[in-house]
Amino acid sequence: MGGFAERNSCRTDGIHSLEARLAFGVARGSGFTAELFVDGLNLLASSVDFPDRALYLVDPSREVIRAGAAGPVTVPLVVNENFGNPIGRWQPGRVLRVGLRLNH
Numbered sequence: 001m002g003g004f005a006e007r008n009s010c011r012t013d014g015i016h017s018l019e020a021r022l023a024f025g026v027a028r029g030s031g032f033t034a035e036l037f038v039d040g041l042n043l044l045a046s047s048v049d050f051p052d053r054a055l056y057l058v059d060p061s062r063e064v065i066r067a068g069a070a071g072p073v074t075v076p077l078v079v080n081e082n083f084g085n086p087i088g089r090w091q092p093g094r095v096l097r098v099g100l101r102l103n104h
Helices: none
Strands: 020-029 032-041 048-051 056-058 077-079 086-090 095-103
Touching: none
Parallel strands: none
Antiparallel strands: 020 032, 032 095, 048 086, 056 077
């Protein structure tokens, strides 16, 4: 190892989550039912580091070369030294949702 771009270095760990629903039948009539429910979403506290997945970057010090109006375009690239390193962290919040469902 120890090379520039290790195998699978742009991947992250799996995201763990836990969702739960608690529901109560609150009314029942001729042709309809009513249900009160509470959903808990993302109940486990977890965060994810987002790695830099760009292996190459556009070189801003060199020009883009166009070979005519319909010809090929050459974009100068440089190796991204930050490849695979975390560039941000995402931590989704917990959600509590309360609802009433009417079925007819």
